[in-house]
Amino acid sequence: MHMLVRHKVADFAKWKPVYDAHLPARQKAGLKEEHLFRNAENPNEVLLLFSVEDVDKAKAFTASDDLREAMEKAGVSDKPDVYFLK
Numbered sequence: 001m002h003m004l005v006r007h008k009v010a011d012f013a014k015w016k017p018v019y020d021a022h023l024p025a026r027q028k029a030g031l032k033e034e035h036l037f038r039n040a041e042n043p044n045e046v047l048l049l050f051s052v053e054d055v056d057k058a059k060a061f062t063a064s065d066d067l068r069e070a071m072e073k074a075g076v077s078d079k080p081d082v083y084f085l086k
Contacts, residue, residue: 001052003031003062004083008045010075012038015046018074025070029061030054044077055084 009015026033030053039045052058061067062082071080 002085003050005048007080008078015074022070030057
C-alpha cells in the first residue's frame with residue numbers, strides 16, 4: 001500500500017527542514033518516504049510518495065494535530081490532497 005500526498009508550500013527551503021525534523025513521527029505512523037517530487041513548473045508544489053505499513057495508523061497520522069501543527073510551522077499553504085494507492 002502507498003500514500004500519495006500533494007500540497008503547496010510558501011517556501012520549499014523553509015518547508016524542507018521542518019519536514020525532515022518530523023521524520024520520527026512519520027516512522028511511528030509506519031510511513032516510509034519512497035519519493036519526494038517538486039513540480040517542475042512550480043517548485044513550491046510538493047508531491048510525496050510513502051510506503052504504508054498500516055493504513056489505519058497512516059490515516060490517524062494524516063488527521064493528527066501534530067501533523068497539522070508541523071504543516072503550519074513549515075508553511076504548507078493549501079489543504080493537502082492525500083490518496084491511498086494499491
